[in-house]
Amino acid sequence: MSDVLAFADVGVRRGGTALLDGVDWEVEEGQRWVVLGPNGAGKTTLLQLAAGRIHPTSGVAGILGEVLGAVDVFELRPRIGLSSSALAAQIPDHESVRDVVVTASYGVVGRWRESYHELDHARADELLAALGAAHLSGRTFGTLSEGERKRVQIARALMTDPELMLLDEPAAGLDLGGREDLVTRLGEIAADLAAPALVMVTHHVEEIPPHFTDILLLREGRVVAQGPIEITLTEDNLAATFGMELTLEQHGQRFAARARQA
Numbered sequence: 001m002s003d004v005l006a007f008a009d010v011g012v013r014r015g016g017t018a019l020l021d022g023v024d025w026e027v028e029e030g031q032r033w034v035v036l037g038p039n040g041a042g043k044t045t046l047l048q049l050a051a052g053r054i055h056p057t058s059g060v061a062g063i064l065g066e067v068l069g070a071v072d073v074f075e076l077r078p079r080i081g082l083s084s085s086a087l088a089a090q091i092p093d094h095e096s097v098r099d100v101v102v103t104a105s106y107g108v109v110g111r112w113r114e115s116y117h118e119l120d121h122a123r124a125d126e127l128l129a130a131l132g133a134a135h136l137s138g139r140t141f142g143t144l145s146e147g148e149r150k151r152v153q154i155a156r157a158l159m160t161d162p163e164l165m166l167l168d169e170p171a172a173g174l175d176l177g178g179r180e181d182l183v184t185r186l187g188e189i190a191a192d193l194a195a196p197a198l199v200m201v202t203h204h205v206e207e208i209p210p211h212f213t214d215i216l217l218l219r220e221g222r223v224v225a226q227g228p229i230e231i232t233l234t235e236d237n238l239a240a241t242f243g244m245e246l247t248l249e250q251h252g253q254r255f256a257a258r259a260r261q262a
């Protein structure tokens, strides 16, 4: 198995602040990782590194067999799917949903719109259907609900057939039905052996989809614990991550946590 991500003693500093410190992390093909931690823990910073969008201040960050700093990131980025609200904010409101998805491949192959092959459109339709968004393909992005936008963003991130898929808080801002729908669909993607390695950032154990394999718990820029979910996601590790006593329940492949009552 080859490494998708190989971070060794990685740190990111801004001014006098350590956003990440001493992070060792390896993600292998076929793995589906959750990165869990409180606000400000450094989760988005970690994902930005994994996406090749920032460089470490210290340590070595390996991505898809290349080393950040010694590789042309513009060649690396198309191999990585990224879905985040910051990227979604750049999508024009008037763009049709089908174009939002199909244009993901424009930047990769650098072709003009006119020459886009019917296969690209078929792939976009297939991905929208897999995300339960086929009926939205003719709508403009600006008219979609938050939940619909999230599904379209994920279809877009999968369009280039990436080797690594990064999801930054995909369920943030969704109502209960929207969250459950998205978590179920992410579980289906995670169960698909042909799917890329996945890394999903979240604040909530309730949002961990079925079939995710591993978890990295982050607090104040440092790794609290990491490894297979079944042995790493414990009440003690959650308490150390969030700084409070928590009870953890497991229902099948789903989790729920709340404050421990006195």
Ligand SMILES: Nc1ncnc2c1ncn2[C@@H]1O[C@H](COP(=O)(O)OP(=O)(O)OP(=O)(O)O)[C@@H](O)[C@H]1O
Pocket: 014, 015, 017, 019, 037, 038, 039, 040, 041, 042, 043, 044, 045, 046, 203
């Ligand atoms: N350019 C910067 N200069 C100084 N501090 C920064 C900078 N960028 C981020 N930070 C700080 O680094 C910390 C980690 O930020 P990051 O966005 O990675 O956390 P996060 O875990 O994703 O948080 P959230 O869950 O709230 O989105 C935060 O305290 C943030 O304020």
